[in-house]
Amino acid sequence: MARTRRLKSRADVSPAALGERYVCIHGHFYQPPRENPWLETVESQSSAAPWHDWNERITAECYSPNGASRILNEENKIVRITNNYARMSFNFGPTLLSWLQEFAPRTYTMILDADKASADRYSGHGSAMAQVYNHIIMPLTSRRDALTQIRWGIGDFEFRFGRKPEGMWLAETAVNHDVLDLLAQEGIKFTVLAPLQAAAVRPLTKAGAPEAEWTDVTGGVVNANTPYLVKLPEGRSIDVFFYDGDGSRAVAFEGVLDSGKDFGKRLVSRFHETEYLEDGKPLPQIVNIATDGESYGHHHKHGDMALAYAMHYLEDKGLAKLTNYAEFLEKFPPRMEARVVEDSSWSCAHGVERWKSDCGCNGGKPGWNQKWRAPLRDALDRLRDAVDPLTDQLGGTFFHDVWAARDAYIRIILNRSTENEARYFAEFGTHELTAEERVRAWELMELQRHTQLMYTSCGWFFDDITGIETVQIIAYAGRVLELTHKLFGREVATPIQDAFLATLAEAKSNIKTPADGAEVYYQWVQKMFIGLEQVGAHYAISSIFRPYPEEGGLFCFDVRRISEEVFTSGRGRLAIGRAEIRSRITEEQEEVSFAVLHLGDQNLSAAVCPYTEASEVAFAEFEQNVHTAMESANLPEVIRLIDRYFGQTAYSLTSLFHDEQQRILRSILDATVIEVETSLRTIYEDHSSLLRFLSRAGMESPPALALAAGFALNASFRQALETDPFDSVLVASLLRRATEDKVTLNEAELSFAAAACMQRAMHRLEAGADATHPAEAIAQTLDIAETLRDLPFEVDLWQAQNIWNDLLRRGSGYWPSEWRTSWMRLGEALNLDTERLVTESGVSAFAPATPL
Secondary structure: EEEEEEOOOHOOOOHHHHHEEEEEEEEOOOEEEEEEEOOOEOOOOHHHHHOOOHHHHHHHHHHHHHHHEEEEOOOOOEEEEOOHOOOOOOEOOOOHHHHEEEEEEEEHHHHHHHHHHHHOOOOOOOEEEOOOOOOHHHHHHHHHHHHHHHHHHHHHHHHOOOOOOEEEOOOHHHHHHHHHHHHHHHOOOOOOHHHHHHHEEEOOOEEEOOOOOEEEOOOOOOOOOOOOOEEEHOEEEEEEEEEEHHHHHHHHHHHHHHHHHHHHHHHHOOOOEEEEEEOOOOOOOOEEEEEEEEEEEEOOOOOHHHHHHHHHHHHHHHOOOEEHHHHHHHHHOOEEEEEOOOOOOOOOOOHHHHHHHOOOOOOOOOOOOOOHHHHHHHHHHHHHHHHHHHHHHHHHHOOOOOOHHHHOOOOHHOOOOOOHHHHHHHHHHHHOOOOOHHHHHHHHHHHHHHHHOOOOOOHHHHOOOHHHHHHHHHHHHHHHHHHHHHHHHHHHHHHHHHHHHHHHOOEOOOOOOOHHHHHHHHHHHHHOOOHHHHHHHHHHHHHHHOOOOOOEEEEEEEEEEEEEEEEOOOOEEEEEEEEEEEOOOOOOOOEEEEEEEEEOOOOOEEEEEEEOHHHHHHHHHHHHHHHHHHHHOOOHHHHHHHHHHHOOOOOOOOHHHHHHHHHHHHHHOOOOOOOHHHHHHHHHHOOOHHHHHHOOOOOOHHHHHHHHHHHHHHHHHHHHHHOOOHHHHHHHHHHHHHOOOOOOOOOHHHHHHHHHHHHEEEEEHOOOOOOOOOHHHHHHHHOOOOHHHHOOOOOHHHHHHHHHHHHHOOOOOOEEEHHHHHHHHHHHHOOOHHHHHHHOOOOOOOOOOOOO
């Protein structure tokens, strides 16, 4: 037992006298999966502009900055660039990591590197924790699905981090003892819960000694500064940390991240008065907080810098030692036992009702209700319970144990190489499958993957069934229904679909249209359905506007061009040909023939149909007739021939997948925009002297001339920032003219263009870092940096600063000393304290030796 000594004043004693004090800051980094279930990619989201989508935006605001965060001096210059992940505790959602690996590889590498660095820092224990795969509320799912979530989470973690996870984050920290037991059975050593999830605690006793009485700690009064052991059936146990609720809320909601120093002080204030063991040694404490990782940069701008400074402040002042959960457990195993509140979570005061009922926990829209939650969950449960027996039945045809095969399917999700697929079938297959059987086996596994994805917790979290997160999980259910039809036929699948939609119709919306979940399905989700023919149509239409290789990828499909001919007549273009479309996910494939007629602008029509041996002669005749018609420029006859062969021209620009549609429409608009820009620039140039005269005379410019000036100068400014080589004189001239003519610059657009300009320059410098004579590249990059520094708006230099620092720290930077001045000036223009960074890097970047 420990005894407590009250100190007169904590400020009167040294930190050492207060005992061993540790701080662990945990970030739960997660975004809902946003991929189109048929394309396996995130399509553009206008609300995230100027970024492509919210994943990209939050990466720019949070995930990337935390991998290279800044500590500033009193002059607001950067004195240190540090990887926050290496010193904190963190988990990333597997579906988010998958996106980062493909679309933000530099950030993805920072995260993996941080885990290795943290293991060196924290006694061999990496700071990364695993997570249940796609954020399912574990107490509300079946035991079989819960096991799959844990096993997929572990499999994803091992694939990425190269080690077994010690801890696992539970979605919304939703828990009961059965879930903890499953974690323990799968080798997970600890998890993190909210203080309100502690039910009772007592001291652990030695074997054979009478057990102590339980102390009720409901209401969140548990001591969060120590770990606990939870005993489970059959001698199993798992360790639990209850995070500091007040400290975590302060980070998320009380503005603590406005100051890194205040953040550090707030953490220190969460230590208790020191307790002493019977031998007189102070009892170690761990202040641990857990928040959404997005707090550090996305929810709170520059929150990553507050985090970086707080961790630096704690260590620099000797106020506490940084640690992670696994290291603390190794050094100080639990001395206390705990029981958890059954079916509880951090974000619902009613347990786990937020994900199944109208409990009152919501986003706060006045007058709205969440009665739709119960029928939504009921619909999904009925769908899962209907397809699982079918999976059992059909799965036995392909797999020795279809559920073991499902648990192992994470290996295929992560690596769809031919060799890996062969190993998978060798281990789980009943026999060597034919091509057709392989398609059905993969479709069955995809059906099961989407039954997991459709339970992603975000679908219930917010206000209405029409929210994008809820539409997303209904789309996953739509994919399950589509695969059910393909695998088991209309007779089996139709009743399942009817029952699903009937239940979903009971989920009433708070808005007029769509009025319920079934209408969401019909109006929005069904439009997402994509078959191989639609992929062929997309390929055919987009091939009019850009060249494709003979073999290439299109989202999650492979496309092989068999033949294609393109004809031009005036503004009209015609493409006819054949292509083979193959899904990389299920291996389903189909050969199609196509015809696309583009008459200029948005006037386009296309037709696609399956190509078989039976249609070979007819298609050859069609090609010949089209040749003849195009030779005489007889476009009406071409249209008749297309209608006669294909039966209908069912596709247009609106048939394109969203991103490609936007790209093509922008290309079509380019000519028009250029024409408009040219006209407005001409008007502005012709009357610019008059505008300046009016400005000097104190008169307002006529609205028409002011509009022309604003548009022309902003367009010219943007073009100057996007054009290589960079012309600093032109940029300075445009800036001066904007001031003289009282033109308001579009700061958001120009700031984005300026950041991209600086980033391109630094990437060129980085790419040429091993060149013999980079002096010219340094000079050009310096010219850009010093020009952009004088712009009257903020420019994001984050990536450029990282590259400068990376080049410095490579340790290979033995550049001739005469280049030092330009290199250091470049760093200063990027707001870096170059002398401090060079000193702390320990690298002699400049020497009179040979170049890099």
